Amino acid sequence: MSNLYDVQMNQLLQGKGESQNITIQSDVLDPATITDNYAIFKLRNAGIIDKNSRLVFNLYASNATTQLTLMGGAYSVIQNAYLRTHSGVQIASTEDVNYLMSMRNNFTEQCVREKRNIVVNGTANNYFYNNDVFDGGHNTRKNGVIGYSSEPDFTNIDDRFKLGHGEANQNEFSIKLSELFPEMGLMTLPTFLLNDSIELVLEFSDRATTGNRGVASDANNAHIGEVVLNKDSMKFVSDHLFFDYEIMNKIRAISQTSQGIPIFYGDFNTIKNTLVAPAEPAAGGQDIVRYRRNIGMSDNRLRYMLFHNQMGSIGSHPAHEAHKICGKFSSQAPVVGEELQIIINNQNYFSQPIKDASQFYTQLKDVYGVDMYVPQAAYSCDGQSHDAQSRAQTNNTSAVNDIDTKVAGWSNKGFMATSQLALAGSNHIFGVNFSYSKSNTPNAGLKIGQNPVEIDYSYGYTHGRTHTLLQRIFVCLERVAVIKNGEIECNYA
Numbered sequence: 001m002s003n004l005y006d007v008q009m010n011q012l013l014q015g016k017g018e019s020q021n022i023t024i025q026s027d028v029l030d031p032a033t034i035t036d037n038y039a040i041f042k043l044r045n046a047g048i049i050d051k052n053s054r055l056v057f058n059l060y061a062s063n064a065t066t067q068l069t070l071m072g073g074a075y076s077v078i079q080n081a082y083l084r085t086h087s088g089v090q091i092a093s094t095e096d097v098n099y100l101m102s103m104r105n106n107f108t109e110q111c112v113r114e115k116r117n118i119v120v121n122g123t124a125n126n127y128f129y130n131n132d133v134f135d136g137g138h139n140t141r142k143n144g145v146i147g148y149s150s151e152p153d154f155t156n157i158d159d160r161f162k163l164g165h166g167e168a169n170q171n172e173f174s175i176k177l178s179e180l181f182p183e184m185g186l187m188t189l190p191t192f193l194l195n196d197s198i199e200l201v202l203e204f205s206d207r208a209t210t211g212n213r214g215v216a217s218d219a220n221n222a223h224i225g226e227v228v229l230n231k232d233s234m235k236f237v238s239d240h241l242f243f244d245y246e247i248m249n250k251i252r253a254i255s256q257t258s259q260g261i262p263i264f265y266g267d268f269n270t271i272k273n274t275l276v277a278p279a280e281p282a283a284g285g286q287d288i289v290r291y292r293r294n295i296g297m298s299d300n301r302l303r304y305m306l307f308h309n310q311m312g313s314i315g316s317h318p319a320h321e322a323h324k325i326c327g328k329f330s331s332q333a334p335v336v337g338e339e340l341q342i343i344i345n346n347q348n349y350f351s352q353p354i355k356d357a358s359q360f361y362t363q364l365k366d367v368y369g370v371d372m373y374v375p376q377a378a379y380s381c382d383g384q385s386h387d388a389q390s391r392a393q394t395n396n397t398s399a400v401n402d403i404d405t406k407v408a409g410w411s412n413k414g415f416m417a418t419s420q421l422a423l424a425g426s427n428h429i430f431g432v433n434f435s436y437s438k439s440n441t442p443n444a445g446l447k448i449g450q451n452p453v454e455i456d457y458s459y460g461y462t463h464g465r466t467h468t469l470l471q472r473i474f475v476c477l478e479r480v481a482v483i484k485n486g487e488i489e490c491n492y493a
Contacts, residue, residue, distance in 0.1 A: 020243055020244055020247060021243070021244055022241055022242065022243055023241075023242040024050070024239055024240065024241055024242075025046070025047065025239075025240045025242065026237055026238065026239050026240070027043075027044055027237070027238040027240070028235050028236075028237055028238075029041050029042070029043070029235060029236045029237075029238055030235060031234060031236070032199075034231050034234060035231075036204065036207070036231075037203065037204055038201065038202060038203045038204060039201075039202045039204075039231075039234060040199055040200070040201050040202075041199065041200040041202075041236040041238075042086070042197055042198075042199055043191060043197065043198040043199070043200065043236075043238050044191070044238065044240065045191045045192060045194055045197060045198070046191060046192050046240045046242075047190075047191070047192055047240035047241050047242040047248075048188070048189065048190045048191070048192070048240065048241040048242075049177070049188040049189045049190075049191055049198070049238065049239070049240060049241075050177075050188065050239040050240070050241050051176065051177055051178035051184065051185070051188050052176055052177070052178065052239060053176070053177040053188075053236070053237060053238045053239045054174045054175060054176045054177065054236070054237050055078075055174060055175045055176075055177075055180070055202070055234070055235075055236050055237075056172065056173075056174045056233075056234070056235045056236070056237060057074075057077070057172070057173060057174075057229060057230065057233050057234040057235070058170040058171065058172050058173075058229075058230040058233035058234075059074060059077065059122070059163060059170065059171055059173060059227055059228065059229060059230070060163065060164045060165065060166060060167055060169055060170045060171065060227075060228050060230070061163050061164065061165050061166075061214065061225055061226070061227055061228070062165075062166075062225035062226040062227075062228055063165065063223070063225035064165045065216045065217045065220070065223040065224075065225065066163065066165075066214045066215075066216065066217070066223075066224055066225035066226070066227060067126035067162065067163050067214060067215060067216075067217050068122045068123075068125060068126060068163050068213070068214055068215075068227065069102070069213075069214065069215055069327035069328075069329055070123065070124055070127060070327075070329075070330075071102040071103075071105045071106065071123055071124075071329050071330065072098055072101075072102045072123070072212075072213075072327055072329045073105075073117070073121045073122035073123030073124070073125065073173070074121050074122035074123075074173035074175065075097065075098045075101040075102065075105075075121060075122075075123070075175060075179070076098045076102075076205060076212060076213045076214070076227070076327070076329070077098070077204055077205055077213060077227065077229055078097050078098055078175065078180070078202055078203075078204065078205065079095075079096065079097065079098060079203045079204055079205040079206075080093070080094065080095045080096070080097060080202070080203040081093070081094045081097050081180040081181065081200070081201070081202055081203075082199075082200075082201040082202075083180075083181060083184075083188075083189075083198065083199075083200055083201075084198070084199055084201065085194070085196040085197065085198060085199070085488065086196050086197045086198075086199055087196050089196070089488060089489070089490060090490065091189070091198075091481060091488070091490050092181045092184055092265070092267050092479075093267065093268065094180060094181055094182070094268050094270075095268070095270040096270050096472055096474075097179075097180055098205055098212070098329070099308050099310075099329060099472055100182070100268070100306070100474055101179060102329035102330075103306055103308060103429050103474075104182065104368075105117075105123050106372045106373065106374050106429070107368050107370055107371075107372055107373060108123075108373060109373050110373055118161045119161060120173065120174055121173055121174065121175060121179075122163070122171070122173050125161045125162060125163070126161075126162050126163060126217065163214075163227070167228075167230070170230055170233070172233070177200075180200075180202075181267075182266075183265055183266025183267065183268070183303070183440070183476055184265050184266075185263070185264075185265045185440045189263075190251065190255075190261070190483065191240075192248070192252075193251070193252060193255045193261070193483050193486065194483065194486060194487075194488055195486035195487065196487075196488070200236060204229065207226050207227065207228065207229070208226070209221075209224040209225060209226060210224075210328070212327065212328055213226070213227035213327075214226070214227040214327065215327045255483050255484060255485070255486075256484070256485055257484075258484075259482075259484075260482045260483055260484025260485070261482065261483045261484070262480055262481070262482050263480065263481040263482070263483065264440045264441070264442045264478065264479070264480050264493070265440050265478075265479055265480075265481070266303055266440065266476045266477065266478060266479065267476070267477055267479045268474050268475065268476055268477075269297070269474075269475045269477060270472060270473070270474055270475070271293075271295045271472070271473040271475060272470060272471070272472055272473075273291070273293050273455075273470075273471045273473070274468065274469070274470055274471075275289075275291050275309075275457075275459065275468065275469040275470075275471055276468050277289075277461060277466045277467055277468045277469070278461055278466065279466070280461075280463060280464075280466040281461060281462060281463050281466070282463060283463045284463065285462070285463060286336050286337065286460055286461065286462045287460075287461045287462075287466075288336065288337035288458055288459070288460045288461070289458065289459055289460075289461065290456070290457070290458045291455075291456075291457050291458070291459070292454060292455070292456050292457075293454065293455045293457075294452050294453075294454050295452065295453050295454070295455055295473060295475065296452045296453065297448050297452060297453045297475060297477065298448055298449065298450055298451065298452050298453075299448060299449070299450065299492075300448050300477045300478070300492045300493070301443065301444075301445035301446065301447055301448070301477060301478035301492070301493045302344070302434045302435075302445050302446045302447075302448055302453070302475070302476075302477060302478075303433075303434060303435040303444070303445040303476040303477065303478060304367045304431060304432060304433045304434055304435060304476050305342075305431055305432050305434075305473055305474065305475050305476070306364075306367065306429065306430075306431040306473070306474040306476075307340075307429060307430045307431060307471060307472070307473055307474075308429050308471070308472040308473075308474070309429075309469045309470075309471050309472075310328055310469065310470045310471075310472070311467040311468075311469060311470075336460035336462065337458055337459060337460025337461075338355060338360075338458060338459055338460060339353040339354070339355040339456075339457070339458040340353055340354050340355070340360070340430070340432075340455075340456070340457050340458075341353040341354075341456040341457075342432060342453065342454070342455060342456070343453065343454040343455075343456060344446065344448060344453055345448065345449045345451060346451050349432070353456070353458075360430040361430075363430060363431060363432050363433070364429065364430050364431040366431075366432075366433040367431040367432070367433045369438055434446035442478075442480070442493065443478070443493065444478070445477070445478045445493075455473065457471075477492055477493075478492065478493035479491065479492055479493060480492075480493050
């Protein structure tokens with residue numbers, strides 16, 4: 001929406017240099033409809049909906065060993081989110097928003113995780129963050145310890161922040177509208193201009209014990225219970241901004257011109273590919289498989305792509321059962337053979353395929369414009385090991401790279417004294433930026449012609465690491481909505 005504010009709104013609000021008053025009215029809305037599978041909120045047509053409007057709800061665990069995932073937190077409850085008019089005009093949508101937010105949380109500073117997010121959105125709220133130079137046995141390690149752990153003797157994990165057990169011990173969490181639709185812009189929507197009402201539609205994730213919502217604190221998948229949403233607690237706090245009467249009238253007048261008010265923003269298309277694994281290579285062998293997929297997107301403007309690989313199927317626990325700390329929101333990285341090329345307009349986007357951790361990391365950093373706040377080993381799998389072969393292929397040893405038999409997520413601290421060696425590359429995600437601007441600048445993305453975009457991706461399988469992958473690709477495309485004479489029309493740019 002930046003061009004609404006950068007051009008028309010800035011001119012109106014600045015005027016002759018005089019300050020403008022803003023009034024905020026907050027509506028606390030009950031869902032018009034709510035079931036175990038979805039909820040619908042109907043927003044009031046008044047003012048401009050602020051991006052900090054938020055969803056508030058209570059969660060609790062069905063048993064004492066269930067806790068939220070490290071990066072998924074309370075986001076794990078929301079599967080899909082849609083912003084639409086009552087008559088069916090879809091303004092924005094985010095499918096698999098729980099996975100998207102788990103990826104974005106890798107870019108959150110540790111102080112924010114520790115001081116805010118453990119309470120607000122539940123990420124990292126069951127885990128102790130350590131950065132000392134000792135392992136679980138208090139032996140000095142060469143490179144120290146950076147990461148998260150979960151053990152009952154960590155008394156500095158405040159019980160107030162842990163997911164409560166049972167209906168009597170619920171925790172309240174909140175998710176902002178800007179987190180459900182991360183590329184919507186500075187504010188969201190001037191609903192006072194619309195004849196039709198706006199609806200927020202939420203689809204919930206499967207509450208079954210498959211690692212989508214929770215993990216087991218004792219590292220035993222059989223002990224994962226349900227993370228239960230208290231439907232009676234769910235509210236949407238809708239913040240409506242009102243400028244002075246004169247300004248609001250001028251905004252309305254612009255919306256009644258022949259051009260109307262154009263609103264530029266980003267929206268996601270989520271592509272899911274199943275990458276079938278080959279037969280398991282013999283010990284010491286490897287098999288590099290090349291996957292080429294057509295993902296469409298013709299005649300659109302492409303801002304960026306985010307890739308998320310998940311081992312195993314949607315309906316089962318994560319493959320390599322040691323993903324206890326991260327649930328289904330993290331997966332191993334290969335230690336050999338990974339390459340990525342993207343074919344756009346019948347041409348290779350990269351002069352050479354990207355094929356090592358530093359190149360993947362650099363591309364991902366360019367999407368967000370900042371570094372990830374995770375240890376390098378947690379991203380690339382360097383310094384992690386699954387078996388002796390993997391360690392040899394990355395030229396790593398346990399002494400040099402802080403690997404012991406009790407690695408928990410990113411840490412050498414024990415995770416309920418259970419071996420976590422299979423957590424190599426537990427946050428291996430990657431992305432590619434195609435836009436020259438991080439704001440909602442019109443035509444900043446790469447224009448796609450008639451030919452569809454193709455993904456050419458190779459993945460290395462070794463003995464003991466042969467699992468079919470579910471690859472999610474979050475494709476951010478430019479969109480434009482035009483509000484004119486009380487109607488809204490949304491198209492791809």
